[in-house]
Amino acid sequence: MRARNLILLFVLCLLGLGKAHAQTVTFNGNFKDINFATNLPVGWYHIMDELNYSYAVDSHVVKKSKYSLSITSKTNEGSFGAISCAIEQTFKGRKVQLKGFIKTENVVGYAGFWVRIDGTSAFNNMEDQHIHGTTDWKEYTIDLPYDQANATILNIGALLVGKGKMWISNVRFYVDGVPVEKAKIKQPETFAALKDTDFSKNSGIADFTPNNQQIKNLALLCQVWGFVKYHLPKSAKGDINMDAELFRVMPEIIKASNYNEASGVIEKWIDKLGLPPHCPNCSGIRDANIAQKPDYGEIFDKLIVSPQLADKLTYIIENSYNSKNYYIAKMGAGNPDFTHEISYDDVDYPDAGIRLLSLFRYWNMIQYFFPYKHLIGEDWNKVLPAYIPRFVNAKDAIDYDLAAMALISNVHDSHANIWSSPKGLSEYRGKYSPPFMAKFIENKLVVTDYYNDTLNVKNNIKVGDVIKSINGIKIDSLIRKYLPITAASNYETQLRDMPREYLLRSKEPDFKFVVERNGQTLQISQQGMAYGNLNVALLVNPHPNEPGFHLINNDIGYIFPGKYHNKDLPAIKDMFKTTKGIIVDMRCYPSEFMPFTFVPFIKTGDAKFVYFTSGSIFHPGLFSTGDPLNIKPENSYKGKVVVIVNEQTQSQAEYTTMAFQSSPNVTVIGSTTAGADGNVSQITLPGKITTMISGLGVLYPDGTETQRKGVKIDVKLNPTIEGIKAGKDEALEKAKAIIVGS
Numbered sequence: 001m002r003a004r005n006l007i008l009l010f011v012l013c014l015l016g017l018g019k020a021h022a023q024t025v026t027f028n029g030n031f032k033d034i035n036f037a038t039n040l041p042v043g044w045y046h047i048m049d050e051l052n053y054s055y056a057v058d059s060h061v062v063k064k065s066k067y068s069l070s071i072t073s074k075t076n077e078g079s080f081g082a083i084s085c086a087i088e089q090t091f092k093g094r095k096v097q098l099k100g101f102i103k104t105e106n107v108v109g110y111a112g113f114w115v116r117i118d119g120t121s122a123f124n125n126m127e128d129q130h131i132h133g134t135t136d137w138k139e140y141t142i143d144l145p146y147d148q149a150n151a152t153i154l155n156i157g158a159l160l161v162g163k164g165k166m167w168i169s170n171v172r173f174y175v176d177g178v179p180v181e182k183a184k185i186k187q188p189e190t191f192a193a194l195k196d197t198d199f200s201k202n203s204g205i206a207d208f209t210p211n212n213q214q215i216k217n218l219a220l221l222c223q224v225w226g227f228v229k230y231h232l233p234k235s236a237k238g239d240i241n242m243d244a245e246l247f248r249v250m251p252e253i254i255k256a257s258n259y260n261e262a263s264g265v266i267e268k269w270i271d272k273l274g275l276p277p278h279c280p281n282c283s284g285i286r287d288a289n290i291a292q293k294p295d296y297g298e299i300f301d302k303l304i305v306s307p308q309l310a311d312k313l314t315y316i317i318e319n320s321y322n323s324k325n326y327y328i329a330k331m332g333a334g335n336p337d338f339t340h341e342i343s344y345d346d347v348d349y350p351d352a353g354i355r356l357l358s359l360f361r362y363w364n365m366i367q368y369f370f371p372y373k374h375l376i377g378e379d380w381n382k383v384l385p386a387y388i389p390r391f392v393n394a395k396d397a398i399d400y401d402l403a404a405m406a407l408i409s410n411v412h413d414s415h416a417n418i419w420s421s422p423k424g425l426s427e428y429r430g431k432y433s434p435p436f437m438a439k440f441i442e443n444k445l446v447v448t449d450y451y452n453d454t455l456n457v458k459n460n461i462k463v464g465d466v467i468k469s470i471n472g473i474k475i476d477s478l479i480r481k482y483l484p485i486t487a488a489s490n491y492e493t494q495l496r497d498m499p500r501e502y503l504l505r506s507k508e509p510d511f512k513f514v515v516e517r518n519g520q521t522l523q524i525s526q527q528g529m530a531y532g533n534l535n536v537a538l539l540v541n542p543h544p545n546e547p548g549f550h551l552i553n554n555d556i557g558y559i560f561p562g563k564y565h566n567k568d569l570p571a572i573k574d575m576f577k578t579t580k581g582i583i584v585d586m587r588c589y590p591s592e593f594m595p596f597t598f599v600p601f602i603k604t605g606d607a608k609f610v611y612f613t614s615g616s617i618f619h620p621g622l623f624s625t626g627d628p629l630n631i632k633p634e635n636s637y638k639g640k641v642v643v644i645v646n647e648q649t650q651s652q653a654e655y656t657t658m659a660f661q662s663s664p665n666v667t668v669i670g671s672t673t674a675g676a677d678g679n680v681s682q683i684t685l686p687g688k689i690t691t692m693i694s695g696l697g698v699l700y701p702d703g704t705e706t707q708r709k710g711v712k713i714d715v716k717l718n719p720t721i722e723g724i725k726a727g728k729d730e731a732l733e734k735a736k737a738i739i740v741g742s
Helices: 006-013 212-231 242-255 259-273 307-318 352-369 380-392 397-409 423-429 475-485 491-503 566-576 652-660 721-726 730-740
Strands: 045-048 053-058 068-073 080-087 095-117 131-145 154-175 290-292 436-441 444-450 466-470 510-517 520-527 549-553 556-559 581-585 608-615 623-625 640-645 666-670 680-685 689-694 697-699
Touching: 053 080, 068 080, 212 242, 212 259, 212 307, 212 352, 212 380, 242 259, 242 352, 259 307, 352 380, 352 397, 352 680, 352 689, 380 397, 397 423, 397 475, 397 689, 436 491, 444 721, 466 475, 475 491, 549 566, 556 566, 556 730, 581 730, 608 652, 640 652, 640 730, 652 666, 652 697, 666 730
Parallel strands: 556 581, 581 640, 640 666
Antiparallel strands: 045 080, 053 068, 068 154, 080 154, 095 131, 095 154, 290 623, 436 444, 444 466, 466 510, 510 520, 549 556, 608 623, 608 697, 680 689
């Protein structure tokens, strides 16, 4: 249920690091072999920001190895530096483990190893351990599940977020406890689609300005292309490179002067691909637990497509029943895994054909595999023609990235942001930010805290200041400008993200604010700093020096799930055993999965807490309902439990809150949550764009959806400006009062 911020997600966008699969595994984790031309170990690469970070082997500062590998910040401008090693073989096994040593020096931000398993959602970058400052050599471990059915490339590396220096040494990697060099290799499948490389660099389609008929024809092509991609058996087997086929048929579609001509072009194209043989045993949709039926758009509308084309598309449905698909698989939880998508990340600004591919790919993924398409708020079929001219006419990388950002924002899913850093979007947002935090409280943008105590910020800007305008533009105008490109499930979460992503960002280092303070209007100039040097860890861990659990007093226990670990549960049970109540501060993202570990400790009764809807590979576009899940109670804790939520409560935090709510002794207080539940699925778009969607439908047992709405709240409570000025945590105070009965 993970929804990661930009730093947590950055390695998800690093694609194509490897080449062909080999039959043996070579992992240079002890850095024995050095490429002295690059001053890096053989097989290791720097993958982020060479301008602001240096990467080098070190023969003096080492631990159990001849060499170590270091990352050093060279300037104050960088966001993060990272190194990577890709193991491209697939293995037979159930779990993987990285072990290695880290040493740090004056790290402001954090340092850590990272592991990502492509083809699955398995990922860890040690952000929750927050290794910072100056530390001596210490061994660290990352454990991840290994889905051998879906796993592809193993990506291993280290990262330095912010400033300072880190070293890594003696890195080892294991599959089921066996060194990766000796692990059992699973032979990869080979597909004909991979041999079709005619359009691997460009589409061959020049820029053009589409007229109304071309927009209609391209919209029809998009819908038929996506239908064929996910339904035609030859495509499902991996015999067809559907991207290349799109570029082969698109020029004739652009030339077509009416629907009839476009239908003829598409029909000939399908004939060339080949219809499937008659399949007497292919079954239709008979699922009794249907949550959502397929929507095929306009491809069967006889006013738009020819009868002959409609008949052939119908025949494909009736004679296709694909249990596997080259372009779509399911992860362990049932959410979609969009496989074998070509990234086209050689350029920041793709050509016109690839820009259209980007739109077509995303639109069809949502059309067939987004469980919340019915909650988008508008007809997704009408969204398509509206975006075709925007993608075609994008004049540079900024225009293209903003078109993609607007399209992604259109699905209204807090998981569906652009989590990578494409050049155009980064340039548009700007690299400078003032070193203070601000959020919307009582519909006003209010300063709430400081990222860094620097640039005289505490003398210029005060907590509680209401920002009226930024660089001469009123806040209301800025909100209207940025809402269409702020991806989130609901308005509250759009306002959560807007200050960090747009309002408090600039291409220039100097900011001019008009603020209201104690009834006075003040004009303030504040110097900004590189966004990458902000202590953004405070957003997810506002009290870094406090423990993850403690006693507020003899009657009340407190848990911050962002620092919770299941290994601490026995100590928590002992510490809280005589308390009257426990406060669970869910204004964060849980460090570990709590529903089936911590929740049984506090749960009484046998109420179910959730059920899911998931998509289908057999019938793309069909969503079915599963059985509700339950949590067996221990009946150990008899006191009250108060869960605090707000807009920071997202994804796994929302799911965990639902689990808590299955117990009658739980009260949820606070404000609207992020409304993005369900395991995430990664989407790769051309031009170095990485995004995600909520891949499962998540509902309460009574059928209430959490998407866009957020979790159910028993006591609504919003922070106030006066509370911020006074330094009060009003939600925490209310939680205490509920427990003691006042």
